[in-house]
Amino acid sequence: MAEQQMAYQEERFYSMVRMSILLLLTFLSFFISADIYPQIQLIQMVLGSLMILSLAYHALITYMPDSFVAVRKNTLMLMDFFILTFLINSLGAQGIYLLPLYAIIVMQSSVSYGLGYYVSGAVIATASLAYLATLSDYWKGQYDVIVAFGITTLLVPLFYIKTQHRLNQKIDEAEEKIAYVDQLEEEMSTELTGVKDRDTYKKSLRELVKEKSPFTLLFISLLQIDEGKEEEHINEILIQEIVDKVNKVLGEDDLFARLSGNEFVIISKYPRAFLRKYLQKLEDTIVSTHKVNGKSIRIEPNIGVALYPEDGRNEMSIGKCADEAMHAVKEKANVRHLFYRGIAS
Template identity: 25%
Template structure:
């Protein structure tokens, strides 16, 4: 039983050590573990044989020859080493397993019978051949099976491969024991045999216990090393798992960090783009993508510093589009935006790469020209800009035209900072507009004086109504042939305490430009209606009151509502209010003008065409307009009756008015001959200095009270 236990224990230790061969990380470590496995198994097999010999009971003392004993040990170790080596080859094919099993079985058998030969008896030991053969088969089958089991668990972890290792060790131990005791059963020791060994004799009991003790120590040490190594391997495996887990966590966190870094990069890039966009919007116009006022200031400051350093000159061109408001009102703001974008593109093509074009807002552009040699160079650029601005614009399949007015200021002649240069350019630009537009002007001191005067006049005009400096004067309209006053034309007059009498030719255009004309125009209509109602209440009858409309007033979509409100507020008879417009006012925007006239007619007021004959209206245009009065321009009346052309035109206008069934009024009548000619031509009404200049309401009231048929002013 001890021999079987040693065989099983030796096999388990050997198989356990063999498992370390597969797990070894170097060839040297694998060779060491393989040598330890072979030494454990070979020694265990050899020890099992000699301990098993103690179970043999003989009547004579037994001694063993030293040579065969040592040879049997070497055979057991060598065969074990070779078999385990074959078993651990990486290919793992079935023939290798069979070869390893055969070698192991042969080694066990050889070790047994060589060890038996160390027992020299006389007569000699004989063997039963069938039992010998049976012992060989037992060794081969059991060895192959044990090695097969060992291969299945080779390199497996201790926890999972332990049951199979125990099974393999048990099979191998039993195969060794089975082969040994079958071989012993095959041996026949003759009766009366004696031991004849003399040299190198080993006592059986001493040899058995020595072998057993050495084998046990060797196996115990090997097993201890195996267990310790397995423990360390398990710990290493656990640490490996932990490291793998930590590594996986690190990889996961690295992936998360990379993802976070990617998101952070995207956020940073998005923030950079946002900041770039904010910076772009802060320095560029959103509509045209041109530099705005802020960027212009930066470029202008740099350009002035360089120009001052190098003694150079630079120019600032302020460009304002003429009639842009008409495009906005007619085509809408979308069309106006497209126009501004096209204008910006055209101006850009007129400039050098180094020149700057900026949009200040609305329809104002600024061009900065650096390194200017002379004003003539600036004039060439300004002419190019004016030329491209005059080209037709096509928006929405509709073609229309605009022009530009340009003011030019030069550094350092006209100013040393941005404000002064822009102010001078603005002054020059308004001079270009005053001179008829579609032109450019350089700044000069005289222009500055004109602008200062204009700004002063505008300041005074804004408070003129509240201070009751504006008043209405009335020029009578006399009916022909009776000579009775049938109506008046209301005209504004401005008397300033410092400036004195300011003529309408000065303040009316300024009111148009500053949009004050809406306030003044509404006040004029309301005041005229109140005065007409007062005359009626004074018993002077119903007089027609004619009031001139400005271009801005006539373009106001709410004009008819304002007129209706004034009529209700003052109690004025709508048929007694006559609104005068010029030919150019309705010819520029005929469809819109026709709608406005229709709305006014629906309010009940009369419509008169002033200065008729100076415009370009045709008979087809006039016949489609619901007008009530035609006023012959004074330019034709002054030549009457001596100028045959003026006489012919006047007769034609009167005849046409009669055909259209409208009232015809001649203005600027200054002589009796003119009055007589117009009366002979069947003109309905006349007005002029022949009868009276425009006078205050009180003076006209006196004229109405004096006589129903006033005498000429020259006789008054």
């Protein structure tokens, strides 16, 4: 249903653009005298007729959006090629500048309406070019040019559509992977004990902001150092050990939640006067060395600190400040926590 609605909106927009262009061309044509271009009256009549047809087409898709969908889309392409062929035939040698529009119309129609319309667009374009090559007074003598643009009209849109299709496939694959990772992170979050989930954190943060009660927001990213190399993925057993240790140093009113795989958050009402000691104690608790499969693995934190209401007065801004501070810590040597207001220094 959503895809159908999107396709309808694209068709409606395409129709409005066409009417605007025809209206502009019709208006401009009245500034050209017959002395400059003898066939201007004929062009005015054609443009006026096409304008009326475009208005009728727009009325059809507005009041009967689900009727004659395939017919009206193919009719729209037919109108486009009729206009283009008429103009190229009328302009003679100058019409060569309009020949690339055949490929653009086929490409645009295929992208807007679907791959199936490439075939009908290509057939109509080929018929239009064949008309120029056989019946046009000027273009029937330019057979090689017509053939060259005909091949371009068929191949360029096909190449573009194929590339677009591959890109859409990659996007779909990326979205599937993101969805899988999100699901995995959610499952990982529920496996740990002694830590709240993301939804609980968001709810608590929202309530505190409504109460306008001062608090400190800590974003914590755990870093695993294995044989001198930093790794983001940390074994769940090690994370559980860290969580158990952190819970022992938290205040009674502190909320401890997991945001994703190795990222956590603490909402604390610890007195500001003792906040640095609190942070130091938290660091000392997290920094630890573990033996896993005979390897010595070290866990270290990057902690971003934001103060409410000094750094942000709503959930989005205070969370953004804590997140920026957490990422800024990673760029500083021998520093494990950083206040948002200390980023600049």
